[in-house]
Amino acid sequence: MNLLAEVRLVAAKDLRIEARSRVLLAQVLPFGAIVVLLFAFALDPDRGVLARVAPGLFWIAVLLAALLAIGRAFAVEQAHGARDGLRLAGLDPASVFLGKAAAIVVQLLALEVVLGLAVVALYGVDLRGGAVLLATSVAATLGLASTGTLYGVLAAGLRARETLLPLLLLPVLAPVMLGATRAFEDALDGATADAWPWVALLVVFALLYTGVGMLAFGPLWEDA
Amino acid sequence: MCLLGRFPALAGLDLDLDAGGVVLLSGPNGAGKTTLLKLLAGLLPLHSGEATVLGTDLGVDRRSHRRRLALVGHDTCCYDDLTVRENLRFAARAAGRDAAAADAAMTRLGLESIADVVHARLSAGQRRRGRGAVALGREPELLLLDEPHAGLDAEGREVLDALLRDARTEGRTVLVASHELDRTRALADREVVVRGGRAYPVEAA
Numbered sequence: 001m002n003l004l005a006e007v008r009l010v011a012a013k014d015l016r017i018e019a020r021s022r023v024l025l026a027q028v029l030p031f032g033a034i035v036v037l038l039f040a041f042a043l044d045p046d047r048g049v050l051a052r053v054a055p056g057l058f059w060i061a062v063l064l065a066a067l068l069a070i071g072r073a074f075a076v077e078q079a080h081g082a083r084d085g086l087r088l089a090g091l092d093p094a095s096v097f098l099g100k101a102a103a104i105v106v107q108l109l110a111l112e113v114v115l116g117l118a119v120v121a122l123y124g125v126d127l128r129g130g131a132v133l134l135a136t137s138v139a140a141t142l143g144l145a146s147t148g149t150l151y152g153v154l155a156a157g158l159r160a161r162e163t164l165l166p167l168l169l170l171p172v173l174a175p176v177m178l179g180a181t182r183a184f185e186d187a188l189d190g191a192t193a194d195a196w197p198w199v200a201l202l203v204v205f206a207l208l209y210t211g212v213g214m215l216a217f218g219p220l221w222e223d224a
Numbered sequence: 225m226c227l228l229g230r231f232p233a234l235a236g237l238d239l240d241l242d243a244g245g246v247v248l249l250s251g252p253n254g255a256g257k258t259t260l261l262k263l264l265a266g267l268l269p270l271h272s273g274e275a276t277v278l279g280t281d282l283g284v285d286r287r288s289h290r291r292r293l294a295l296v297g298h299d300t301c302c303y304d305d306l307t308v309r310e311n312l313r314f315a316a317r318a319a320g321r322d323a324a325a326a327d328a329a330m331t332r333l334g335l336e337s338i339a340d341v342v343h344a345r346l347s348a349g350q351r352r353r354g355r356g357a358v359a360l361g362r363e364p365e366l367l368l369l370d371e372p373h374a375g376l377d378a379e380g381r382e383v384l385d386a387l388l389r390d391a392r393t394e395g396r397t398v399l400v401a402s403h404e405l406d407r408t409r410a411l412a413d414r415e416v417v418v419r420g421g422r423a424y425p426v427e428a429a
Contacts, residue, residue, distance in 0.1 A: 081301045
């Protein structure tokens with residue numbers, strides 16, 4: 001089986017588990033929606049603050065929800081020794097890394113669509129710069145998923161993994177938060193030319209962590 | 225030798241097994257039987273000494289031979305939210321086999337009636353059968369079994385015994401760690417006693 005087939009196998013397995021358990025739909029999505037709603041309560045929409053800071057609030061909500069999705073991706077491997085089963089399967093660790101990251105990407109993109117609609121409705125944001133918004137979302141999500149998968153397996157072997165994962169991951173994701181927020185701000189202000197360098201930063205970050213993840217996941221996966 | 229935390233395990237073990245047939249690993253609790261099976265599966269690192277399994281030197285590479293073996297341990301290694309059929313097919317495809325191999329293993333273990341039941345809803349005995357089917361669906365050359373009879377009903381035990389009997393004709397090597405000595409001795413070609421991390425072959429199994 002080639003790398004692509006192995007990636008598809010792992011991603012399909014993770015997505016099937018999520019579709020059947022409905023954790024994304026019943027827990028992660030409502031959590032993200034509540035965060036968006038709480039920001040709306042905290043920063044009164046009538047003062048016009050919300051529309052200005054909407055990009056940052058959106059990505060904070062996505063990031064917090066992503067932590068749940070990443071933690072979940074490795075929690076399913078803990079029960080009944082499934083992790084040992086996956087290790088014994090003989091798959092290339094790079095395939096496992098890419099498959100898990102791909103499944104997280106699919107879930108996060110779905111989450112971003114719903115949270116994006118909530119932001120538009122609740123924060124009074126006028127959507128502009130569709131191509132930049134789309135490119136930013138895809139690049140930032142790839143970065144979130146690849147970094148999350150790498151740090152997810154690092155935390156998987158630790159006893160306090162639920163609390164350590166955010167502690168390890170959030171500082172590393174600062175460039176994603178900065179780049180995605182600034183690109184969204186520029187796109188919504190109509191300054192799309194200013195946004196593309198931020199998109200480029202996100203692409204570089206995603207490629208870097210995907211490459212590092214493919215190399216480093218194996219040893220971390222074996223020792224988790 | 226391998227280390228479990230800071231503690232050495234299997235220090236001084238010397239064991240040479242030919243391919244094909246059934247080998248019983250006996251010995252008291254804590255002797256190192258499970259550790260030995262995990263070491264042979266490549267789940268535990270070798271800290272000193274040499275170990276070659278299916279032509280792979282585990283001191284150098286403990287991954288590449290995994291597709292050719294299966295370990296049935298204490299855990300089912302299955303996903304709660306996948307059905308029996310989905311768990312079997314995932315494991316078989318990961319090992320480079322097709323869905324037919326998984327379906328054949330399911331039939332052989334008598335799991336057709338619960339094929340579409342998710343793992344979380346299975347009884348303990350059904351899970352143990354499913355665990356065996358997952359291993360068999362991978363069509364392994366080397367099958368490592370850790371207390372395979374535990375938790376099985378009479379019918380399940382008969383099915384397992386038949387699998388062990390068929391191992392020789394199927395050209396498979398089976399290593400069974402068990403405390404069900406009379407039952408497993410009747411099926412084994414050889415017996416090796418593991419005690420204090422060392423192996424003592426028993427000549428007449």
